[in-house]
Amino acid sequence: MSTDSTPPDPPRTADGMLPAWLRQDAALVGAIIVGIALFGFLSGIREPKATVRPTPTPAANPGPIPAAVTYSELADAKLRPNANWQQSLSQLKYDKPGIFDAVVRTEEMKLVALADRAKNRAYDGAPPTIPHPVEAQSAASCLACHGEGLKVGDRLA
Numbered sequence: 001m002s003t004d005s006t007p008p009d010p011p012r013t014a015d016g017m018l019p020a021w022l023r024q025d026a027a028l029v030g031a032i033i034v035g036i037a038l039f040g041f042l043s044g045i046r047e048p049k050a051t052v053r054p055t056p057t058p059a060a061n062p063g064p065i066p067a068a069v070t071y072s073e074l075a076d077a078k079l080r081p082n083a084n085w086q087q088s089l090s091q092l093k094y095d096k097p098g099i100f101d102a103v104v105r106t107e108e109m110k111l112v113a114l115a116d117r118a119k120n121r122a123y124d125g126a127p128p129t130i131p132h133p134v135e136a137q138s139a140a141s142c143l144a145c146h147g148e149g150l151k152v153g154d155r156l157a
Helices: 020-024 026-045 107-119 139-146
Strands: none
């Protein structure tokens, strides 16, 4: 048996760990802390005022302004960007070489082809830019010329 005659300490509770004033006003202190945190958050996400006024961009020169058309003429009016462009796909076809014809390539032809390829790219390895005006970038509009390989001038599509 133990000769210790002191009784064990009573278990500690949360009430005994906090000062009395804090126990009485805990809800008020919590509301103040939440209010300060909310104020800090809202102040932090506010967008700062602009220090410099942005310079206005000059108006673009749209070119000649077309005359207005009536509603009855609207369906036949040529208002699109390439409206005056005339095309004839039958004139662009040419005699293509056969599949099994011999291909002759020289080092000079390779250098010319690489220089021509570099003209349509921002840097080596970049995807090519389209070297002609297009109205829509869809597979069907590209395949109209590039599907069968039309020749325009000295260029092969």
